[in-house]
Amino acid sequence: MKIVHAASELFPYIKTGGLADAVGALAIALADSGHEVSVFLPGYRAALEHRDAAEAVSKLRLKIELGDQFVSGEVRAFSPRKNLTIYLICREEYFDRRAPYGNGERDFEDNAERFIFFCKGVTETLRLLDIQADIVHAHDWQAALLPLLVRETERRHGVTLALKTVFTIHNIAYQGLFPGVKFGLTNLPDELYNIDGIEYYAQVSFLKGGILFADRVTTVSPRYAQEIQTPEFGCGMDGVVQTRVEDLSGLLNGVDNSIWNPSIDAHLPARYSAADLSGKGACRTELLKRVGFDVKFKGPVFGMVCRLTEQKGVDLLLENRDFFLNEDVRLIILGSGSKRLEDEVRALTAQAPQKITLTAKLDEAMSHLVEAGSDFFVMPSLFEPCGLNQMYSQVYGTLPIVSRVGGLADTVIDTDENPATGTGLMCAPTVAGLADGLARALRLFADRERYAAAQQRAMARDFSWTRASRGYEELYRDAL
Ligand code: ADP
Ligand code: GLC
Numbered sequence: 001m002k003i004v005h006a007a008s009e010l011f012p013y014i015k016t017g018g019l020a021d022a023v024g025a026l027a028i029a030l031a032d033s034g035h036e037v038s039v040f041l042p043g044y045r046a047a048l049e050h051r052d053a054a055e056a057v058s059k060l061r062l063k064i065e066l067g068d069q070f071v072s073g074e075v076r077a078f079s080p081r082k083n084l085t086i087y088l089i090c091r092e093e094y095f096d097r098r099a100p101y102g103n104g105e106r107d108f109e110d111n112a113e114r115f116i117f118f119c120k121g122v123t124e125t126l127r128l129l130d131i132q133a134d135i136v137h138a139h140d141w142q143a144a145l146l147p148l149l150v151r152e153t154e155r156r157h158g159v160t161l162a163l164k165t166v167f168t169i170h171n172i173a174y175q176g177l178f179p180g181v182k183f184g185l186t187n188l189p190d191e192l193y194n195i196d197g198i199e200y201y202a203q204v205s206f207l208k209g210g211i212l213f214a215d216r217v218t219t220v221s222p223r224y225a226q227e228i229q230t231p232e233f234g235c236g237m238d239g240v241v242q243t244r245v246e247d248l249s250g251l252l253n254g255v256d257n258s259i260w261n262p263s264i265d266a267h268l269p270a271r272y273s274a275a276d277l278s279g280k281g282a283c284r285t286e287l288l289k290r291v292g293f294d295v296k297f298k299g300p301v302f303g304m305v306c307r308l309t310e311q312k313g314v315d316l317l318l319e320n321r322d323f324f325l326n327e328d329v330r331l332i333i334l335g336s337g338s339k340r341l342e343d344e345v346r347a348l349t350a351q352a353p354q355k356i357t358l359t360a361k362l363d364e365a366m367s368h369l370v371e372a373g374s375d376f377f378v379m380p381s382l383f384e385p386c387g388l389n390q391m392y393s394q395v396y397g398t399l400p401i402v403s404r405v406g407g408l409a410d411t412v413i414d415t416d417e418n419p420a421t422g423t424g425l426m427c428a429p430t431v432a433g434l435a436d437g438l439a440r441a442l443r444l445f446a447d448r449e450r451y452a453a454a455q456q457r458a459m460a461r462d463f464s465w466t467r468a469s470r471g472y473e474e475l476y477r478d479a480l
Contacts, residue, residue, distance in 0.1 A: 001476055003030055004133040004162070006040040006122050008115070008142035010086070011259075013047035014100060016362075017307055018253070018388045019170050022220065023139055025256035029469035031083035038131070040122045042114070042142075043076065043090030044100055052080045056088065060128055064120045067184040071117060075125050089121035105339060112182040115206065119145045123153040126161040135476045136162035140169070141176030144210030145186065148198070151213065152188055164479040167214035169207070171385050172228050172235050173311065176206030200236075211240050216479050217248045218472075220386035221407030225250030233383055233406075249475065252410060253386045254468030260371075260392045267368035272397075274459040280372060280397055287373025290366070291332055291357040299328045300445040302438075303374030303398065305367045305389055308337035308360075313380030313403060314345065319431040321348050323438050324356055331356045331378075334363060334370050371396045375451075376441050380427070380434045384408045394423050394458035399444070399451070401437045403429035411463070415454045416440060423458035 005027055009020035023039065031037040041047055048056075055078045062073035073091035080086060089095075094114040102108050119138075123146070126133060138146040147165035154161055183193045183204045193199045198209040211217055219225050225248055227233035228241050241248065258264075262280070263273045269286040272279030287303075288295045302324075306312040312335075324331045333345060335358070342360050349356045359366060371377065377393035377400045386407030390400040394412070402408035404426045415422025425444070427437035444451050 001134040001480075002036045002132060003476065004038045004040065004122075004126065004131065004136045005139065006119070006136070006143040006146050007139035008042060008100060008118075010039055010041050010047075013041060013050050013053070013086070014044045016100060018386065019140060021256065021388055022170065022253045022386070025254060025465045026469055026472060027084060028081070028256070029254075029465040030472070031081060033469065033473070034083065035473075036083055038085045038087060040087045040089060040118075040125070042095045042100070042118045043074075043088035045096045045098070047088055048076075048090070052078055052086075053088070055079075059087070060125060062089070062121055062124055064117055064124065065187050066113060066117060066120075067187065073117065073121055075121065087122075087125060089118050089125070091117060111176075112178040112204070113185060115142045115176065116145065116185050119143060119149050122146055123149045123161060126150070127153060127157060127159060132160070133162040134480060135164055135166060137166040137168065138210060138214065139167075140171065141174055141207040141210070144176060144206040144208075145198075146210075147214040148188065148192070148209045149186075164215045164476070165213075166216045166218065166475065166479065167210035169211070169217065169219040169228065169385070172207070172219075172233070172237055172241075173383070175200075175208075175235065175237065178204045178206075180204060207237065208240055211237065211244060215247065216475060217241075217244050218475065219248070219250050220253050221410045222250035222252070223410045224385045224406040227383070227406060251471040251475070252407060252468055253388060253391075254465035255388070255391050255395055255463040256465055257395075260368075260395060262372055262396050265368055265372065267365040268372050272372075274397065274456055277397060277455075283369060283372035284374070287332065287369050288330070290369065291359070293330055293354065293357070297330060299330070300375045300441065301330045301332060301373065302376045302378050302401075302441075303332050303334075303370040303393075304378045305334045305370050306379070308335040308341040308345070310338070310341075311381055311383060313382050313429065313434070314341045316380045316382075316429070316431055316434045317378065318344055318348060320434050320438060321351075323435065324348075325352055327442065329355070329442075332370055332374065333358045334366050336360045336362060371398055374398045375445060376401055379403070379408060380429065380437070381405060381408060382429050387411070390424070391463045394461055395463060397455045397459045399441070399454055399458060400424040401434075401441055402426055403433070405429055415444060415450070421457065422454050423461060424454070
């Protein structure tokens, strides 16, 4: 099949979260099973500076209609492996910036322009290079207008760009909501600015476009596919999602085992496997040393790697500060994001700098070390579409403590509820729930045999993308 993806993040070129890992690994898995895969990405500074992009060639000059003006741009392309082409939709004014979405706390003022330009850049490339896609697969709000724009471009020019379109919701909390006046920039027919179109309470909703107009809609776990149909998790889109239940499915992400694999991980001081865990001890020592803790510490080390946002349950962790202050444990957090959460976590570390620490930056290498060197991985998310770190931690023999929501509930098995199969601990997404999970973690750690058995089971699980990508192949075939 000829499969075209469009997303705002793609590992290793630009990443702020799991979207980059998921799209990157899915594209590779599909390319490796013989499909002809293209991925469209905005021409961010970081992507253009990546060494692979040195090979990029200019494919096309773009003239994109945005409302009543035409805006120019360029398409650059390179091929990092067989069957895979990356197209960068470039325009310096929009994408030559330090970060993809905003500066610190604030989103860029021109995000509507930037991502409409991106989506239209994709349709123009499909049209002018006559790519003839079987599937156009758009991810998250930044690419959500694409299914609609594909059909609109086909109508205007009397051509076929794609046989079927697919839209994946990686996180329904981010919707691409903009003032109604921005609708003009889409150049879509006026009748689409209403309740059955992309209007949402007098604003334009990009996400709604993806949900309503793609041939198939997916999200990244079966449980989240159910949750987003409810007011509790739907973030105001539950009614819209309900109109598509027939075409909605939840397909779990996987783990790219060429990147997240303790037996070959070059970010680690020592490598290890389920059969020989000695290298994990060396990783733990290195982690404790890296953050300035006593390397002889014998108790449990709790690790956490995340964007510091409310989604990740950082407040639940903060409310459980007494556990980390009073028990003989260590807490190592790698995360950046919201200033409020960063300040509050930092205030907590100041109360016990010898046992609680925050590294407030994006650090790919350290994220691997925290996964490998911790005994437990804490992920008390309030909601979690899929979540990757709880899978990474199982692969690394680090038992996850997670909330019973979304993809976390679909990928972790509680050891107390299922003594024979458990691979981690699952708790209610509340302060008391996490408190209970942490207390149970202490008991599990004290029982070396039980801990080691759970660790072996965790490391034996198959989270591979080979499995995960098969679900998408089936979905594409079925749609076609
Ligand atoms: P989300 O996409 O909601 O952020 P996921 O669990 O799906 O959550 O994916 C998060 C990804 O981002 C993981 O690969 C994780 O290691 C990475 N990550 C999060 N914060 C950091 C950080 N501060 N430094 C490095 N990697 C990070
Ligand atoms: C989003 C979600 C996360 C998911 C990732 C990749 O960022 O928050 O749960 O794992 O997308 O699909």
